[in-house]
Amino acid sequence: MTRKLPIIHRIVETDAAPYRVEELDLEFSNGERRRFQRMHGRGHGAVIVVPMLDADTVLLVREYAAGVHRHELGLVKGRIDAGESPVEAGDRELKEEAGYGARSLLNLRELTLAPSYMSHSAHVILARDLYEERLPGDEPEPLEVVPWRMDALHELILREDFSEGRSLAALFIVREWLRIHG
Structure with missing residues (x-):
């Protein structure tokens, strides 16, 4: 089953070296809204x-x-x-x-x-x-x-x-x- 990716309504970034933390305001295909956090490393992998x-x-x-x-x-x-x-x-x-x-x-x-x-x-x-x-x-x-x-x-x-x-x-x-x- 293929699902649509959630819609990102807003991203709020916070610096937390060595990472950048993002809070995502998401809306899923069924209309549910949630906030998720994700971390992005700095650098090239x-x-x-x-x-x-x-x-x-x-x-x-x-x-x-x-x-x-x-x-x-x-x-x-x-x-x-x-x-x-x-x-x-x-x-x-x-x-x-x-x-x-x-x-x-x-x-x-x-x-x-x-x-x-x-x-x-x-x-x-x-x-x-x-x-x-x-x-x-x-x-x-x-x-x-x-x-x-x-x-x-x-x-x-x-x-x-x-x-x-x-x-x-x-x-x-x-x-x-x-x-x-x-």
Whole structure:
């Protein structure tokens, strides 16, 4: 069933760095009126990189996560800078966070974080044919690089220090893509 999008009667913006919050005055197709809020990130988007060391091994990084105040295991991720494509940002972030570049980078798809109230999305970048190269990054301490076998994802997804939804989703997307495309 295809539904008409609600009519936006008014948008009130509030600055809440690093986001812009909008309050929407909406009218739905059945005449109901509601106010919704949504957040827009500042910048040019984000990437989450799945670096494959070989056909069976992904590289994870362990870094401090302020939101949960602990060190988290996850994939390389970061912002897309002005003028960068998602693939270029993925290669740069991989070099900054993990100390590797990639000869093959593929933008598989875009993931949303919480589409009900945020416009934030991240491009899932598959990085293969890795080589060692480090660029200076913005991390306050060196990140630990942890190789993980793809056939042990069932163990990784149950670890308490591996909880970020984008990393979980990206690993399963890449696993299925590799299964189909090699």
